[in-house]
Structures are given as structure tokens and as C-alpha cells.
Amino acid sequence: MGPANHEEHDMSQAQHLRLGIIGAGIAANDLHVPAIEKLQDKIRISAVCNRSPEKARRLAARADRLYGQETPWFTDYTELLAREDVDAVAVLLPVDLNYRVTRSAVEAGKHVLVEKPLAANLEEGRKMLKLEEDHPELVMMVAENFRYRRVYREAAGMLKSGAIGEIQHIRWDFIMQMLPETNKYARTSWRTGHSFAGGFVTDGGVHVISAMRDLFGDLSISAAEVWSTNPEIGKMDALLAQFTSSGREGISPARGTLHINYSVNGLKGMRAVIMGTRGSMIIDDVDISILKNSESMPDESLSEHRHFPDDKGYRGEYEDFLSAISGTAAPVSSITQGYKDLETILGAIELAGGGS
Amino acid sequence: MGPANHEEHDMSQAQHLRLGIIGAGIAANDLHVPAIEKLQDKIRISAVCNRSPEKARRLAARADRLYGQETPWFTDYTELLAREDVDAVAVLLPVDLNYRVTRSAVEAGKHVLVEKPLAANLEEGRKMLKLEEDHPELVMMVAENFRYRRVYREAAGMLKSGAIGEIQHIRWDFIMQMLPETNKYARTSWRTGHSFAGGFVTDGGVHVISAMRDLFGDLSISAAEVWSTNPEIGKMDALLAQFTSSGREGISPARGTLHINYSVNGLKGMRAVIMGTRGSMIIDDVDISILKNSESMPDESLSEHRHFPDDKGYRGEYEDFLSAISGTAAPVSSITQGYKDLETILGAIELAGGGS
Structure with a gap:
């Protein structure tokens, strides 16, 4: 992995990856947060965003209880992306938003784990491939949990x-x-x-x-x-x-x-x-x-x-995301693999x- | 059913159907004869034919033991077909012989039960359909036992x-x-x-x-x-x-x-x-x-x-053959159905x- 964002949060020094969650729907609550909860020593939810303030607030409260500190929440994802205390984001939105939000996230210098299917169509899928190519300093991954089962x-x-x-x-x-x-x-x-x-x-x-x-x-x-x-x-x-x-x-x-x-x-x-x-x-x-x-x-x-x-692979998915950010290895569930599936x-x- | 051969052997008078078996291989020994043995009050093997004299003799001996009388056997099926004491034949041969032997049998005025697949190819299958059409006085049936399971x-x-x-x-x-x-x-x-x-x-x-x-x-x-x-x-x-x-x-x-x-x-x-x-x-x-x-x-x-x-339908197949010969109903496993399967x-x- 490249130096920029990466060296600020060297996993080997046991710092937490500070994760922003964009999208506080079923995927966040039922699939992702339970895996993140099991990796508390390595990963922390540092911000939450949802168009509906109620859902954003509810997920933030869950994070508060988890870490014993207040978690900022937003209804506009660009505000979350502007934060310094967000190293990486999980994009857990309706699929037709995947490309737009992922692009904004990498442009803001954040690592991205984006829910599957990768994109709303193949054209946007190819734009995702281009983003991956253009940002070798960032880890981009598709949340295809089956790859980790x-x-x-x-x-x-x-x-x-x-x-x-x-x-x-x-x-x-x-x-x-x-x-x-x-x-x-x-x-x-x-x-x-x-x-x-x-x-x-x-x-x-x-x-x-x-x-x-x-x-x-x-x-x-x-x-x-x-x-x-x-x-x-x-x-x-x-x-x-x-x-x-x-x-x-x-x-x-x-x-x-x-x-x-x-x-x-x-x-x-x-x-x-x-x-x-x-x-x-x-x-x-x-x-x-x-x-x-x-x-x-x-x-x-x-x-x-x-x-x-197994837990359907969710924990393994986050472990792979963490290790890719640490520069250990390229992620298994790369954008390229997600594109081929789609x-x-x-x-x-x-x-x-x-x-x- | 038409009158010719039919009235000679009115099943309603509890006479036996006199069946010639052409082909004394696996199908005859393992599949057909066990069903025929269970229908001894309605059906009797009256002649047997196989190109190999040894196989013909062996099956004839089995029929002898079954009925307590000597069963004639042949190596040339035209000799079997020429016999007056054969009302119907079971054609249990390699499939490429099905059409030729079935044609000879109906031309000799015999009802026919012919093993599946109906014919060696669709062209011969169509000739089988023609035989059925040209001989409404005879029962022609495909030995598709699954129809009776x-x-x-x-x-x-x-x-x-x-x-x-x-x-x-x-x-x-x-x-x-x-x-x-x-x-x-x-x-x-x-x-x-x-x-x-x-x-x-x-x-x-x-x-x-x-x-x-x-x-x-x-x-x-x-x-x-x-x-x-x-x-x-x-x-x-x-x-x-x-x-x-x-x-x-x-x-x-x-x-x-x-x-x-x-x-x-x-x-x-x-x-x-x-x-x-x-x-x-x-x-x-x-x-x-x-x-x-x-x-x-x-x-x-x-x-x-x-x-x-079930017995894989073999007994039902012979019962249907018998009832079709008695004129009760058209057979379930008709040449037309066998042709459509093929x-x-x-x-x-x-x-x-x-x-x-």
C-alpha cells in the first residue's frame, strides 16, 4: 500500500482503524456491525451517516454503547468524508449509489469497503475498476462475504x-x-x-x-x-x-x-x-x-x-480489509473480482x- | 381391435395369450419373463428365438419349467413368426433391429410389444408410426415400463x-x-x-x-x-x-x-x-x-x-398389452408416445x- 493515508495509521502499532459507516440500513446493522464488534481491538466506528437522521442517530447510539464515547453522525456523506478521524469507510447503501459515494470517498483519501453488487450496471462497474487503478495508495474492496466463508x-x-x-x-x-x-x-x-x-x-x-x-x-x-x-x-x-x-x-x-x-x-x-x-x-x-x-x-x-x-465471512472480510490497509497483502475480494462476479x-x- | 387375429383368442374366455419372445438377452431374462411369470393365468410363452442357439435353448428351458411343457425355440425369427400358436411377440433385441423385426411381425399378423427406444433413429421411428397406422387390427406397443410405474x-x-x-x-x-x-x-x-x-x-x-x-x-x-x-x-x-x-x-x-x-x-x-x-x-x-x-x-x-x-412397471405393461389385445382400451404406451419420447x-x- 502507498504511504499517504496509510502511515498515519500503522496497524502494526495496534492503533485502531477509524471507520466511517455510510448507510445505516439492514446491511450495517445486521451484517457489518456484528463483525466490527468482534474486532474491537483493531477497528472502531468513528462516524456514521444516513440520509434519515433517525437511522443515523440509532446506529451512532449503538456505537456509543460499544466504545463508551460519543460517535458523530451525519445525514450528508460528504460531511463524514471531510473528517480527519475517518481513515476508511464502509459504503452500505442502495447499490445505485455505490459508484458515486465510492468515488467521493477515494477522492477524500479514504480506504473503501463497498457492499455488493459492486455497481448498478457494468458501465459503473468499469468506472469502479478505473478508480482502483487510479488510487493504488488506497485499499478498495467489495464486501463479498462469500469469499471469506x-x-x-x-x-x-x-x-x-x-x-x-x-x-x-x-x-x-x-x-x-x-x-x-x-x-x-x-x-x-x-x-x-x-x-x-x-x-x-x-x-x-x-x-x-x-x-x-x-x-x-x-x-x-x-x-x-x-x-x-x-x-x-x-x-x-x-x-x-x-x-x-x-x-x-x-x-x-x-x-x-x-x-x-x-x-x-x-x-x-x-x-x-x-x-x-x-x-x-x-x-x-x-x-x-x-x-x-x-x-x-x-x-x-x-x-x-x-x-x-462460519459467520458467513463477515469477520474475515474485515480482517482482510485491515490487513490490506496494513500493507500485508492485496485483498482477496478486490474490485476486479467483484467486477467479474457482476x-x-x-x-x-x-x-x-x-x-x- | 379388429377381428382377424383377435377373435381367435378372446381374452374374456380366459384363454392364454400365446407370446413369442424374440431376443433372449438381458431384457427378456431380467425384465420381461419375471413379469410374465406373474401373469401365468393370462399369458404363456409359446415360442422363443435368439440368434445364438444356446441363449434360445436356455430361455426355452425356463419356459418349459414354468408351464411343464416343451417350448419350441428358433434362431431365425421368421420361423417363429410363421407359427400359428404365436398370437403376439415381444421384440427384445438390439435397438437397430426393432423396425425390421416389428415390420415382419405385423406383416405376419402378430401383436407386438417392442422394447424401447422405439427405433434406431427418427426415420425408422416414423416408419414405426406408419406400421401402427397401417395395422389398426393389431396392438403395437412400446415396452416403456416407466409409463406404468x-x-x-x-x-x-x-x-x-x-x-x-x-x-x-x-x-x-x-x-x-x-x-x-x-x-x-x-x-x-x-x-x-x-x-x-x-x-x-x-x-x-x-x-x-x-x-x-x-x-x-x-x-x-x-x-x-x-x-x-x-x-x-x-x-x-x-x-x-x-x-x-x-x-x-x-x-x-x-x-x-x-x-x-x-x-x-x-x-x-x-x-x-x-x-x-x-x-x-x-x-x-x-x-x-x-x-x-x-x-x-x-x-x-x-x-x-x-x-x-413397484416392479418398475413391467407387470402393468403386460396387463396393458393384454387389455389392449382384448379390445378394452388403446394401450398407454403407444407407438406414438414412444416416438415422441425418442x-x-x-x-x-x-x-x-x-x-x-
């Missing part, structure tokens, strides 16, 4: 060690029934109103794609369909795509199917079935099962289960004829 | 009754690892040598397609891929296709994925996952599960399992660029 790292290790032989087929499902009555994400108008390309399909899609790309390499989509069952939650609530993965070191290329569906009852969750020539792996949220036909009795399956609980899912939607 | 009939009833609401997505997998060392079908050279279009992919594919068409209506394939992992078992051992089903009375149209794979270890069998707006149905061989999210607790699944053991799977293979 233990379950996928363990799965990658098992696949590389040949646990299931050559990969024959990958089937990845992200299934749920998202109803406005019971799910608060289904009530956020910038999601249901498609203020970013693809709405929920992109919102969930970048998670799936990032996990798949980390495990299997880049994906080339050969066929795709999108459709809508419940118009209450947006212009599309399902995507079905066929792909070929490029493979990675120790992991063979393979064909696969990706299915994202927000209107299914009875099944739910993130589930991957990876079929191989010597066994099959099922990743069901935080559980990995390896199934093998017994060699002497090909009709009999032997099964091994392992459980890898490009893949939007490419599938466009191939399906559902592009905006 | 209890599990699919029960599933259809449950879907029609609204058990899972509107169908959102269908995922049908037929997965196994077929190794010549452990599976005798994998050693039949007319299958591995592709003496009929598609080899194993078609051989298994028509079963899947027939079950799907019975449940969901006709399938329109929008994208498909075929590939090969183990060249020992043929030019292709996997197919992946996306489709839209037309729907049936009480069953909504839906999108779906079909995956046939003969080179996967660890997972196996015929498994359908049918996702709906009010629940999901999993058909796992002879087990049907209905999963539902609880309405008050959307994160909790309620599950109901039912078990419908047309669907070969269409997918051709779309995938894997046509012969």
Missing part, C-alpha cells in the same frame, strides 16, 4: 486433494421464497424496483458466482433464462443458466447448471452438488458431504459429513434476454 | 391436487456410474458401439422423458449439451438440457433442467425435484417427499414422505451438436 475454503481444499476425482458436473442452487410479509429485504424498494440491473437475481447472484469462481475458476455461460413468478419482488425472481467453468489449479474444468429462485416453497438455501468420477460433494450451507459408491458394491453409497460453521451474472441475464 | 402415477395425482401449488422449476437427474467391470449393460456392444442414435444417453433418456411427459406434458428443449467422460461406454455419456414443459390438465407449464450422466460416482438413480410456489416434491426412485415451509415460520420446513414400491431426446442431442 470457511465452508468454501474447506471445499476447495477437499476438491484439490482429489476427494471426488475429476469434476463431472456442478449444480448450484440458491433457492428461497422471499415474501414481503416475512422478509425485510423483500420490502426494500431499491431492490424490488430494480434500481440496479437484475434486482434480486443480481443481489443473490453475485454471492453464488463469487463462491463458484473461487472454487471452479471463471464461468462461461452458454445458455440462460430468467423469469418472474411474484412481481411483488421485482421484474425477475429466477434465473437458470448453463455454464462451463475454466478450472483452477488442481480442479478440472466442468459443465454446470446455476439456478437462482426467490419464489420456491419447500426447498431453500445455498446448495451445491458437485459430481465427480470418484465421488460427489454436496455443500449445503455450512455442511459438506462426500458421497462415494463402494468400489466392491457399486450400488452402495458411503457417506462422510463435515460441518464448518459481469458474469449480468452476462447471464443479458443472454436470457432480460437485460435492462 | 406407480410412483409417477401417485406423483401426478399429488401435483394435480395442488400439493405444491404452481410448478416453479423441474430438475430431473438420472445419474449413475456405469462401468463395464460391474454392469452388464455396459458390456453390450450394440449400446457402447452406438448401433442406435445416442447410445446410453438415448437408452436412459427415453425412460426419463416418458416419465416427465406423463407428469408435465410435452417438453420443448431450449438448450442442450452432451459430453463424454468414459469413452469405454460410448461416444457420449452425459446430457444436460434446459426445457419448458407444456403442462397438462391441472399441472402448470414450467421450466426445467434434465441431466443424464453415466459417469458420476457417489450419487445415483432417478431423482426429480419439482419446486412449487406452495411446496416442493422430491421423487427419489419409489419415494415421494413433499417439503413445505411452515407459513408462520418461513425458515422451518415441514416434510412428508410416502413410499410407493424425438424429444434425439432433438436434445442434435441441439447439443451430438447428432449422429
Whole structure:
């Protein structure tokens, strides 16, 4: 990392990273602050901003209780960015604001962790890449928590060690029934109103794609369909795509199917079935099962289960942000990776004829 | 049914149907004769034919033991077809012989039950349709046993009754690892040598397609891929296709994925996952599960399992053949249905660029 902002806050001297949070909605309260709370010795919320003063005040009060001191709050993010006691910001806003606010933040000399999907469309995604290129002195990261989930790292290790032989087929499902009555994400108008390309399909899609790309390499989509069952939650609530993965070191290329569906009852969750020539792996949220036909009795399956609980990667994400700011290593969840995730899912939607 | 052959053997008078078996291989010994043995009061094997005298003799001896009388056997099927004491034949041969032998049989005035896939290619399939049209006095049936499996009939009833609401997505997998060392079908050279279009992919594919068409209506394939992992078992051992089903009375149209794979270890069998707006149905061989999210607790699944053991439909197939010959009703597994199954799977293979 470059010198400017960086040397002021040398992590190795156990100083806190002073973090400004822009956006005090669901992502801040439910996903980010719980991770930050666990890293109190390394990170402190030093300012909070939300367009609604009530939400800003509420999150600031939570920070006050955490650190036993008063946390300034703003309704205008440029005021937060102007503060000297903010080294870095978490941009946790409706996606269509990601580019504008990130640009202001880096121009103000702040490191940035910006929520996924990276940008509202590919054009703004490319502008994000340009910002990263133009500001090598700053750490810019996409808050793609799936990149830090233990379950996928363990799965990658098992696949590389040949646990299931050559990969024959990958089937990845992200299934749920998202109803406005019971799910608060289904009530956020910038999601249901498609203020970013693809709405929920992109919102969930970048998670799936990032996990798949980390495990299997880049994906080339050969066929795709999108459709809508419940118009209450947006212009599309399902995507079905066929792909070929490029493979990675120790992991063979393979064909696969990706299915994202927000209107299914009875099944739910993130589930991957990876079929191989010597066994099959099922990743069901935080559980990995390896199934093998017994060699002497090909009709009999032997099964091994392992459980890898994680916090969905949020803590690892902040640890990576901190270590990148310390100059230890480039972040795993770079803007480039976030752009490729977005490009893949939007490419599938466009191939399906559902592009905006 | 027409008068000619028919009145000679009026089933209502409890006479036996005198059945000639042409082809004394795996299908005859493992699949058909066990069903015929259970219908001894209605059906008798009256002659047997196989190119290899040894196999013909062996099956004739089995029939001898069954009925306590000597069963004539032949190595030339035209000799079997010339016999007066053969009312109907089961054509259980390598698929590329289906059309030629079926034509000879109907020209000899015999009812025909011919093994699936109906024909070696669509051109011969159309000739089969013509034979059916030209011989309304005879019953012609495809031995598609899946049409008679209890599990699919029960599933259809449950879907029609609204058990899972509107169908959102269908995922049908037929997965196994077929190794010549452990599976005798994998050693039949007319299958591995592709003496009929598609080899194993078609051989298994028509079963899947027939079950799907019975449940969901006709399938329109929008994208498909075929590939090969183990060249020992043929030019292709996997197919992946996306489709839209037309729907049936009480069953909504839906999108779906079909995956046939003969080179996967660890997972196996015929498994359908049918996702709906009010629940999901999993058909796992002879087990049907209905999963539902609880309405008050959307994160909790309620599950109901039912078990419908069957003999894979072989007995029902012969009962249908008998009742069609008695003139009770047209057979369920008609040549027309078998042709549509074949047309669907070969269409997918051709779309995938894997046509012969």
C-alpha cells in the first residue's frame, strides 16, 4: 500500500482503524456491525451517516454503547468524508449509489469497503475498476462475504486433494421464497424496483458466482433464462443458466447448471452438488458431504459429513480489509473480482434476454 | 381391435395369450419373463428365438419349467413368426433391429410389444408410426415400463391436487456410474458401439422423458449439451438440457433442467425435484417427499414422505398389452408416445451438436 493515508495509521502499532459507516440500513446493522464488534481491538466506528437522521442517530447510539464515547453522525456523506478521524469507510447503501459515494470517498483519501453488487450496471462497474487503478495508495474492496466463508475454503481444499476425482458436473442452487410479509429485504424498494440491473437475481447472484469462481475458476455461460413468478419482488425472481467453468489449479474444468429462485416453497438455501468420477460433494450451507459408491458394491453409497460453521465471512472480510490497509497483502475480494462476479451474472441475464 | 387375429383368442374366455419372445438377452431374462411369470393365468410363452442357439435353448428351458411343457425355440425369427400358436411377440433385441423385426411381425399378423427406444433413429421411428397406422387390427406397443410405474402415477395425482401449488422449476437427474467391470449393460456392444442414435444417453433418456411427459406434458428443449467422460461406454455419456414443459390438465407449464450422466460416482438413480410456489416434491426412485415451509415460520420446513414400491412397471405393461389385445382400451404406451419420447431426446442431442 502507498504511504499517504496509510502511515498515519500503522496497524502494526495496534492503533485502531477509524471507520466511517455510510448507510445505516439492514446491511450495517445486521451484517457489518456484528463483525466490527468482534474486532474491537483493531477497528472502531468513528462516524456514521444516513440520509434519515433517525437511522443515523440509532446506529451512532449503538456505537456509543460499544466504545463508551460519543460517535458523530451525519445525514450528508460528504460531511463524514471531510473528517480527519475517518481513515476508511464502509459504503452500505442502495447499490445505485455505490459508484458515486465510492468515488467521493477515494477522492477524500479514504480506504473503501463497498457492499455488493459492486455497481448498478457494468458501465459503473468499469468506472469502479478505473478508480482502483487510479488510487493504488488506497485499499478498495467489495464486501463479498462469500469469499471469506470457511465452508468454501474447506471445499476447495477437499476438491484439490482429489476427494471426488475429476469434476463431472456442478449444480448450484440458491433457492428461497422471499415474501414481503416475512422478509425485510423483500420490502426494500431499491431492490424490488430494480434500481440496479437484475434486482434480486443480481443481489443473490453475485454471492453464488463469487463462491463458484473461487472454487471452479471463471464461468462461461452458454445458455440462460430468467423469469418472474411474484412481481411483488421485482421484474425477475429466477434465473437458470448453463455454464462451463475454466478450472483452477488442481480442479478440472466442468459443465454446470446455476439456478437462482426467490419464489420456491419447500426447498431453500445455498446448495451445491458437485459430481465427480470418484465421488460427489454436496455443500449445503455450512455442511459438506462426500458421497462415494463402494468400489466392491457399486450400488452402495458411503457417506462422510463435515460441518464448518462460519459467520458467513463477515469477520474475515474485515480482517482482510485491515490487513490490506496494513500493507500485508492485496485483498482477496478486490474490485476486479467483484467486477467479474457482476459481469458474469449480468452476462447471464443479458443472454436470457432480460437485460435492462 | 379388429377381428382377424383377435377373435381367435378372446381374452374374456380366459384363454392364454400365446407370446413369442424374440431376443433372449438381458431384457427378456431380467425384465420381461419375471413379469410374465406373474401373469401365468393370462399369458404363456409359446415360442422363443435368439440368434445364438444356446441363449434360445436356455430361455426355452425356463419356459418349459414354468408351464411343464416343451417350448419350441428358433434362431431365425421368421420361423417363429410363421407359427400359428404365436398370437403376439415381444421384440427384445438390439435397438437397430426393432423396425425390421416389428415390420415382419405385423406383416405376419402378430401383436407386438417392442422394447424401447422405439427405433434406431427418427426415420425408422416414423416408419414405426406408419406400421401402427397401417395395422389398426393389431396392438403395437412400446415396452416403456416407466409409463406404468406407480410412483409417477401417485406423483401426478399429488401435483394435480395442488400439493405444491404452481410448478416453479423441474430438475430431473438420472445419474449413475456405469462401468463395464460391474454392469452388464455396459458390456453390450450394440449400446457402447452406438448401433442406435445416442447410445446410453438415448437408452436412459427415453425412460426419463416418458416419465416427465406423463407428469408435465410435452417438453420443448431450449438448450442442450452432451459430453463424454468414459469413452469405454460410448461416444457420449452425459446430457444436460434446459426445457419448458407444456403442462397438462391441472399441472402448470414450467421450466426445467434434465441431466443424464453415466459417469458420476457417489450419487445415483432417478431423482426429480419439482419446486412449487406452495411446496416442493422430491421423487427419489419409489419415494415421494413433499417439503413445505411452515407459513408462520418461513425458515422451518415441514416434510412428508410416502413410499410407493413397484416392479418398475413391467407387470402393468403386460396387463396393458393384454387389455389392449382384448379390445378394452388403446394401450398407454403407444407407438406414438414412444416416438415422441425418442424425438424429444434425439432433438436434445442434435441441439447439443451430438447428432449422429
